[in-house]
Amino acid sequence: MNILAIETSCDETSAAIVKNGTEILGNVVATSSDLHLKTGGIVPEIAAREQLRCVLPVIKEVFQKAFKSRGSEIVKNNIDAIAVTTGPGLIGSLLIGVETARVLSYLWNKPLIPVNHLTAHLYANWLNTGKKNPAPKFPALCLVVSGGHTEMIIIKNHNNYLYLGGTRDDACGEAFDKTARLLQIAQYNGGPAIAKRAQEYLDYLPSQKPISFFPRPMINTKTFEFSFSGLKTAVFNKVLSLKKDHLFNDLAVKKFSYEIQEAITDVLANKILLGIEKFQPKSVLIAGGVAANQRLKEKLELKIKTKHEVGFFIPPPSLCTDNAAYIASCAFFNNHPLPWQKVSANPAREIID
Ligand code: KG4
Numbered sequence: 380m381n382i383l384a385i386e387t388s389c390d391e392t393s394a395a396i397v398k399n400g401t402e403i404l405g406n407v408v409a410t411s412s413d414l415h416l417k418t419g420g421i422v423p424e425i426a427a428r429e430q431l432r433c434v435l436p437v438i439k440e441v442f443q444k445a446f447k448s449r450g451s452e453i454v455k456n457n458i459d460a461i462a463v464t465t466g467p468g469l470i471g472s473l474l475i476g477v478e479t480a481r482v483l484s485y486l487w488n489k490p491l492i493p494v495n496h497l498t499a500h501l502y503a504n505w506l507n508t509g510k511k512n513p514a515p516k517f518p519a520l521c522l523v524v525s526g527g528h529t530e531m532i533i534i535k536n537h538n539n540y541l542y543l544g545g546t547r548d549d550a551c552g553e554a555f556d557k558t559a560r561l562l563q564i565a566q567y568n569g570g571p572a573i574a575k576r577a578q579e580y581l582d583y584l585p586s587q588k589p590i591s592f593f594p595r596p597m598i599n600t601k602t603f604e605f606s607f608s609g610l611k612t613a614v615f616n617k618v619l620s621l622k623k624d625h626l627f628n629d630l631a632v633k634k635f636s637y638e639i640q641e642a643i644t645d646v647l648a649n650k651i652l653l654g655i656e657k658f659q660p661k662s663v664l665i666a667g668g669v670a671a672n673q674r675l676k677e678k679l680e681l682k683i684k685t686k687h688e689v690g691f692f693i694p695p696p697s698l699c700t701d702n703a704a705y706i707a708s709c710a711f712f713n714n715h716p717l718p719w720q721k722v723s724a725n726p727a728r729e730i731i732d
């Protein structure tokens with residue numbers, strides 16, 4: 380079964396065609412991040428206008444990639460269903476994808492499958508699985524870490540989720556983004572900028588022991604709650620005092636980046652270990668933009684693989700950040716089409732619905 384998926388929840392416009400939930404025939408992503416760099420963050424109105432400009436060319440391109448064909452007749456006969464992200468996300472952006480999908484569903488007479496963006500992130504772990512790369516086994520302990528969310532859930536089976544908990548305030552991606560701003564290294568999408576400086580710090584001082592001067596809130600609580608706003612305040616205060624003493628220099632930025640990354644990844648890794656002990660899952664799945672963080676991957680691999688008999692899944696970086704391939708995969712395994720008239724954008728959709 381070939382599913383055409385459309386993803387426009389934030390600042391990426393993406394379309395993918397995926398066979399049987401695992402084989403990516405085409406996956407095209409256009410981003411308006413350059414425009415948001417100029418404004419120091421996402422301006423929803425600008426993101427939505429860009430979505431409108433890109434959505435049809437991106438869909439056309441994905442058909443060309445998937446089937447090496449330009450004919451519209453062939454196009455519609457090559458897909459069996461359409462999937463679309465309906466939430467959560469920015470309303471203006473979501474509407475572009477949802478309205479496009481509704482029109483195509485009506486015109487082409489194809490089933491339309493609404494998809495929750497957050498649970499869909501996890502399905503990046505089903506892409507490219509098969510005989511050689513076995514798919515995750517259930518129950519799966521999952522962590523979704525993105526710019527807007529830090530959430531833990533258990534997937535008991537496809538279509539059967541248990542929500543464990545999430546952040547009380549900032550998401551961990553937001554913590555990367557806001558502290559990167561305080562360090563003046565990125566106005567937007569701070570995670571990669573922090574990760575780069577952290578690596579540079581390690582390269583500079585390879586034998587240096589971690590200093591751990593930033594807080595790791597809720598790291599030892601026996602619940603699946605997180606809190607990252609205190610980290611932002613701690614970084615703010617440190618930066619301020621260094622600036623006062625004229626010590627805020629390139630090396631300080633690299634050291635802080637290293638410490639920020641350590642603080643965030645320590646908390647995430649500890650909560651995963653707590654989940655493993657409590658639920659004895661067969662797999663652990665990480666997903667969302669922050670899952671592209673190599674240090675998080677290293678820590679989890681070390682802690683999980685050495686101590687626990689559990690399959691560990693983390694998608695390649697290109698499938699961690701927003702793209703439509705995982706939307707298609709999620710739709711395949713959670714295939715609940717609705718008449719196009721009943722599919723609508725819902726920016727505040729919960730993680731499980
Ligand atoms: O899932 P995503 O692409 O968009 C949302 O749905 O939010 O996630 C974007 C988030 C941003 O906060 C960005 O800073 C973070 O993912 N991110 C990273 C890395 N790459 C992206 N955080 C840490 N390390 C990375 N390498």
Ligand code: ZN
Pocket residue numbers: 496500525667668700701
């Ligand atoms: Zn996302």
